[in-house]
Amino acid sequence: MAHLPQIKVPATYMRGGTSKGVFFRLQDLPVAAQQSGAARDALLLRVIGSPDPYGKQIDGMGGATSSTSKTVILSKSSKPDHDVDYLFGQVAIDKAFVDWSGNCGNLSAAVGAFAISAGLVDAERIPQNGIATIRVWQANISKTIIAHVPMTDGAVQETGDFELDGVTFPAAEVQLEFMDPAADEEGAGGSMFPTGNLVDDLDVPGVGMLKATMINAGIPTIFINAEAIGYTGTELQDAINGDAKALAMFETIRAHGALRMGLIKDISEAAQRQHTPKVAFVAKAADYTSSSGKQVQTADIDLLVRALSMGKLHHAMMGTAAVAIGTAAAIPGTLVNLAAGGGTRTAVRFGHPSGTLRVGAEATQVNGEWSVTKAIMSRSARVLMEGWVRIPGGGF
Structure with a gap:
């Protein structure tokens, strides 16, 4: 043979x-x-x-x-x-x-x-x-x-x-500096906020109208409030990845957000663009137990973030999504910034399923347009x- x-x-x-x-x-x-x-x-x-x-x-x-x-x-x-x-x-x-x-x-x-x-x-x-x-x-x-x-x-x-x-x-x-991290995605016009808004009303079939911050920084990301979709922000992987209905909801949110961001021209294209955009939900800081059993205290973090990658809740946090989190947190009025308590900040520590992560970013506004020179975080x-x-x- x-x-x-x-x-x-x-x-x-x-x-x-x-x-x-x-x-x-x-x-x-x-x-x-x-x-x-x-x-x-x-x-x-x-x-x-x-x-x-x-x-x-x-x-x-x-x-x-x-x-x-x-x-x-x-x-x-x-x-x-x-x-x-x-x-x-x-x-x-x-x-x-x-x-x-x-x-x-x-x-x-x-x-x-x-x-x-x-x-x-x-x-x-x-x-x-x-x-x-x-x-x-x-x-x-x-x-x-x-x-x-x-x-x-x-x-x-x-x-x-x-x-x-x-x-x-x-x-x-290993310290990483993501220079000028606002993504210049085709169809997104190179703007950090492709819709021109810090917060949008996103109409999602089967879900309803959601407040959303849609940002191109590190990686195109759609942020929504945890409570708006019935979550607390303290969830671990099993709470979502074992729920087919929840995963379908997040994919619908992701697809409609991608359309609003100009990343796709038709909803059907989302299936062939699984890596981007990401969808994440945020909440105010709260105590929770991480996936390793580590206790995360409210005082240790500024906010809670959970993000999905390739259709599943991530076990920790994608590095590019961390850049998006740090960037959005630095801009007063975004959902990420508001969940962290609002105001001006140059760094944020957030809680994710595996623990915590700190990321820094400095944002400036010129002629109504926001820009970030770099985002910084450490990995290994x-x-x-x-x-x-x-x-x-x-x-x-």
């Missing part, structure tokens, strides 16, 4: 923030997959183990959650004053679909470290000891990210005592495995 042998592709499996993904150098991919298109998508789907009607990704590197069904392609930067180009692919679990419409803020924490170790950063830019400042061009959304990567004895330092809720073990801290990252990933040959 004729068969095609497996091929092997150099790859590194990394954790970045509260996500995991398979990292590739562009030059290491099969020639057909070095360009965007069907061959690249087919390769990445097979690597991750999608589409999988069982929803487990058993025959691939994926972990059967949106946080672990991710791929990254890096190359030396083609942009002036940048070190590396970073392209992120969110792989659907049960569908033959790779979403290239947004960034992964969590895996952004691993990009600098991988780029250094993979020889994509000029040697003179890397200190023997101290902090390497890696200038990343995020190709999905055409934005700059500055990664501050610790170095020890000429190698990336991965271990340390920095703790990140949602990650079991401590590691070295480390290599989990490196070598080759193997997939059945053919078509690549």
Whole structure:
């Protein structure tokens, strides 16, 4: 019986923030997959183990959650004053679909470290000891990210005592700066608030009229009030991910928000744009028990936020959504800002299902238009495995 042998592709499996993904150098991919298109998508789907009607990704590197069904392609930067180009692919679990419409803020924490170790950063830019400042061009959304990567004895330092809720073990801290984070999405006019309003009335079939803050920052995000949809903001994953009716409601909200934001032209297009926009709900600070059993006190946080990714409640918080939260919190009058108590602020600490996270952002208003120069937060990252990933040959 004729068969095609497996091929092997150099790859590194990394954790970045509260996500995991398979990292590739562009030059290491099969020639057909070095360009965007069907061959690249087919390769990445097979690597991750999608589409999988069982929803487990058993025959691939994926972990059967949106946080672990991710791929990254890096190359030396083609942009002036940048070190590396970073392209992120969110792989659907049960569908033959790779979403290239947004960034992964969590895996952004691993990009600098991988780029250094993979020889994509000029040697003179890397200190023997101290902090390497890696200038990343995020190709999905055409934005700059500055990664501050610790170095020890000429190698990336991965271990340390920095703790990140949602990650079991401590590691070295990587500070990220998301420069000019207001996303310039096609059809959104490049405005941070594509509707021109800090708060809109969003008419959602089957739900009713909802107050919503729809923002393009970090990643396009739709914020709604928890109480408006029957929640408290203290929910953990099981409360929502086991409720098919709730998930359908959130997808309807997401689709209609995407239409209002100008990200899609017809509701039917939302199904082919699963990674963006995100939908999140906010509430005033309150005591709750995190998924690890840790007690989060009202006094420790400014507000509560729960966000959905790829149709499910996230176990912690997506990095890009954290940028959106920090940005919206810095702008008086948004639902995020109001949930945090209102007023002017340059940083916010919010409670998520796994614990808390702090993100900073500075907003200014000029001629009625809001802008944010950068959002800052800390994550951690480390290599989990490196070598080759193997997939059945053919078509690549």
